[in-house]
Amino acid sequence: MRRAVAAAGLAALALLPWLPLGGAHLYYLHVLILIFTWAFVNTAWSLMGRFGLVSLGHGAFIGIGAYSAVLLWNFWRISPLIGGVVGVAGAAIVAVVIGYPCFRYRVVGHYFALVTLAVGEVVRLLIIAERDWTGGSLGVTLKDAAKDAGGFSLAALQFADKRVFYYIALAVWLGGLAVWRRVDRSMARSAMEAIGEDETAAACVGIPVTRFKLRITVLSAALCAVGGILYGQYVTYLNPETLAGIGVSLQVVFAAVLGGMYSLLGPTVGTAITIALAEYLRVAFGVKLLGMAETIYGLALILIIIFLPEGLYGTLRVLAIRRRATATAPGR
Amino acid sequence: MDAILIAESAVNGILLGGVLALLALGLNLIFGVVDIVWIAYVDLVMLGMYAVYWLVARFGWSVWLAGLAAVALMAALGVLVHLAIIAPILSSPPVNQLLATGGLLFFVQSFATFLFTTDHRSLRLALPTLQVAGMYVSFARLLAFGVSLLAMVGLYLFLTRTYMGTAMRAVSQDREAVALMGADTRRIYLVTSGIGGAMGGLAAVLLILQYSVHPHFGASFGPLTFMICVLGGLGSMPGAFVASFLMSEVISIGGIITSTEMAYVVAFVIFIAAIVVRPQGLLGRRA
Numbered sequence: 001m002r003r004a005v006a007a008a009g010l011a012a013l014a015l016l017p018w019l020p021l022g023g024a025h026l027y028y029l030h031v032l033i034l035i036f037t038w039a040f041v042n043t044a045w046s047l048m049g050r051f052g053l054v055s056l057g058h059g060a061f062i063g064i065g066a067y068s069a070v071l072l073w074n075f076w077r078i079s080p081l082i083g084g085v086v087g088v089a090g091a092a093i094v095a096v097v098i099g100y101p102c103f104r105y106r107v108v109g110h111y112f113a114l115v116t117l118a119v120g121e122v123v124r125l126l127i128i129a130e131r132d133w134t135g136g137s138l139g140v141t142l143k144d145a146a147k148d149a150g151g152f153s154l155a156a157l158q159f160a161d162k163r164v165f166y167y168i169a170l171a172v173w174l175g176g177l178a179v180w181r182r183v184d185r186s187m188a189r190s191a192m193e194a195i196g197e198d199e200t201a202a203a204c205v206g207i208p209v210t211r212f213k214l215r216i217t218v219l220s221a222a223l224c225a226v227g228g229i230l231y232g233q234y235v236t237y238l239n240p241e242t243l244a245g246i247g248v249s250l251q252v253v254f255a256a257v258l259g260g261m262y263s264l265l266g267p268t269v270g271t272a273i274t275i276a277l278a279e280y281l282r283v284a285f286g287v288k289l290l291g292m293a294e295t296i297y298g299l300a301l302i303l304i305i306i307f308l309p310e311g312l313y314g315t316l317r318v319l320a321i322r323r324r325a326t327a328t329a330p331g332r
Numbered sequence: 333m334d335a336i337l338i339a340e341s342a343v344n345g346i347l348l349g350g351v352l353a354l355l356a357l358g359l360n361l362i363f364g365v366v367d368i369v370w371i372a373y374v375d376l377v378m379l380g381m382y383a384v385y386w387l388v389a390r391f392g393w394s395v396w397l398a399g400l401a402a403v404a405l406m407a408a409l410g411v412l413v414h415l416a417i418i419a420p421i422l423s424s425p426p427v428n429q430l431l432a433t434g435g436l437l438f439f440v441q442s443f444a445t446f447l448f449t450t451d452h453r454s455l456r457l458a459l460p461t462l463q464v465a466g467m468y469v470s471f472a473r474l475l476a477f478g479v480s481l482l483a484m485v486g487l488y489l490f491l492t493r494t495y496m497g498t499a500m501r502a503v504s505q506d507r508e509a510v511a512l513m514g515a516d517t518r519r520i521y522l523v524t525s526g527i528g529g530a531m532g533g534l535a536a537v538l539l540i541l542q543y544s545v546h547p548h549f550g551a552s553f554g555p556l557t558f559m560i561c562v563l564g565g566l567g568s569m570p571g572a573f574v575a576s577f578l579m580s581e582v583i584s585i586g587g588i589i590t591s592t593e594m595a596y597v598v599a600f601v602i603f604i605a606a607i608v609v610r611p612q613g614l615l616g617r618r619a
Binding site: 049052054056106107109110113114115117118119121125126129246250253254257289290291295297298299300301302305309 | 554608
C-alpha cells in the first residue's frame with residue numbers, strides 16, 4: 001500500500017516536466033530543482049544531526065564542492081565530472097582533518113558545534129581572501145561551455161534545458177534518501193544511537209566510537225559537496241555568503257529541524273516548506289518585505305524547538321504510528 | 333614592514349580586546365550560570381546599537397542618556413529572552429538549546445533587516461584621534477577599553493562581594509546542590525540574564541561609537557565572541573579576558589601583515605587547534 005503510494009508519487013514527479021503548463025512551467029521546474037537539491041543537502045546533514053552530531057558548518061562542505069568544480073572548469077577547462085570528484089574528495093579530507101581530532105579527543109555537544117562553526121567561517125573567509133582566484137565577495141560566474149555544444153554539454157555539466165537538471169536533481173535526491181535508508185537499517189545506526197546516548201558506555205561495550213563518528217561525518221560531508229556541485233552547475237553563480245559560512249549552514253540546520261531530522265522525509269518536507277515560503281513572499285511582495293521570510297523561519301524555529309522537537313513531519317509521523325497501533329490493538 | 337605600524341596595530345589590538353572582552357564576559361556569565369550558549373547574543377547587542385542610534389539621531393538624546401537607556405533596555409531584553417525562550421528548554425538536550433537560540437539569531441537579524449533595512453547607520457561623532465609616541469590611537473577605542481576594564485572590575489566585585497553574586501557562582505559550580513540548599517535558581521537565572529543583557533547594552537554603546545550598525549553586525553562579531561568564550565574556557569571569567577586579548581592581537585597584527593580575512597582565518601584555526609588540544613579552555617576547569 002505505502003509502496004504503491006510512493007511509486008505513484010514518483011511517477012507523477014517524473015512526468016511533471018512534460019506537463020504543458022505554459023510560461024509558469026519553467027518557474028515551477030526551477031523551484032522544484034532548488035527543493036530537490038537542498039532537500040538532498042539537508043538530508044545529508046541530518047545523517048549526522050540525528051545522532052547528536054550537530055554541525056553548524058556544513059556550508060564549508062557545500063562551498064568546497066561547488067567552488068572546486070567551478071574553478072577547475074573556469075581556469076583549466078577540467079570537466080566538472082572530474083572537478084566534482086576533486087570537490088567531494090576535498091570535502092571528505094576536510095571532514096577527516098577536523099573530525100578525527102574532535103572525535104578522538106571527545107569534543108562533543110556545544111564544543112563540536114562551535115568547532116564546525118569555525119570551520120564554516122574559515123572556508124568562507126578563505127574564499128574571500130583568495131579573491132584573485134575565487135572572485136572574493138563578488139562571487140564567481142561559471143564560464144559557458146563552447147557554443148557549438150548547443151546548450152547541452154555532458155562533459156561541462158551544462159544544460160540549457162531545465163528538464164535535464166530536474167531529472168538530475170530528482171535522481172540525486174532519491175539517492176540521498178536511499179543512503180539515509182541504508183544507514184537507518186544498518187548496524188551503524190544502532191552504534192551511533194548508543195554513542196549519542198552515552199559515549200563512555202558505548203565504548204565500554206566495544207563500539208569503535210571514533211571510527212563510527214568519522215564514517216558518518218565523511219559520508220555527510222561528501223554528500224553535501226555533491227549537493228554544492230549540483231547547485232553551482234545549475235545556478236552558474238557562486239557567492240561565499242550563500243554557499244559557505246554561517247548563513248547557509250544555519251539554513252541547512254533549520255530546514256532539517258523544521259521538518260524533523262529523525263525521519264526519512266523530514267528534511268525534505270522542511271526544505272520544501274522553507275523554499276516555498278521564501279519564493280511565495282518574494283513573488284508576492286518583492287523587496288517590500290525583505291527579511292520577512294527569515295523572520296518567520298526564526299520564529300518558527302524557536303517555537304518548533306520548544307513545542308515540537310521532532311519537527312513538523314516527524315510529529316505527524318509519530319502521531320500516525322501511534323494511531324495505527326491503537327487501531328490494530330482495540331483491546332487496549 | 334614598519335615597526336611603528338606593527339606597534340600601532342598592537343596597541344589597537346589591545347583596545348579592540350577590551351571591547352571583545354566586554355562582549356565575551358556577558359555571554360560567558362550567562363553560559364557559566366545558566367549553562368546555555370546564546371548564539372544570538374551579539375545580534376541582541378546589535379539591537380542595543382540600533383536603540384542608541386535611533387535615540388541619538390532621531391530623538392536628539394545625548395549619547396550618555398541614550399547609552400543609559402540602551403543598557404536598561406538590554407537588561408530587560410535579556411530577562412525577556414530568558415523567560416520566553418530559555419526557561420522552557422532548560423532541561424532539553426544541549427543541541428536543542430543551541431538551535432533555539434540559533435532561531436533567535438535568524439529572527440533578530442531578519443526582523444532588523446525588515447524594520448531598519450540593510451543600510452549602514454553611523455552616529456558620525458567626531459571623536460578625536462590621539463597621537464602617542466608617533467602612533468595614532470582612536471579615542472573611541474580608548475574609551476571602550478577603559479569602560480570595559482571598569483565593567484569587568486565591577487562584575488568581579490559583584491560576583492565576589494554580594495550575596496546574589498555568591499549565589500550565582502554557587503549555581504555555576506553545582507546547580508542541583510544549590511537548588512537543594514533552598515536557593516531560588518529561577519531568580520538567579522533571571523538576574524544573570526539581566527546582567528548579561530546589561531553588559532551587552534554597555535558593549536553596544538561602546539561599539540556604536542566606533543562602528544556603523546547594520547542588521548548583519550552580529551555576523552561579524554558573533555562567531556569571534558563564542559570562540560573567545562570557548563578558548564578561555566566557557567564560564568571562566570579570567571579565561572575570557574585573556575582569550576579576548578589573544579584573539580584581538582592576532583586579528584590586529586595579522587591584519588596588518590596579511591589581510592583582514594587571513595587574520596581571521598588564523599584566529600579561527602588557532603581556536604580549532606586549541607579546543608582539540610585543550611577542550612576545557614586556556615584557564616577553564618575540566619567539567
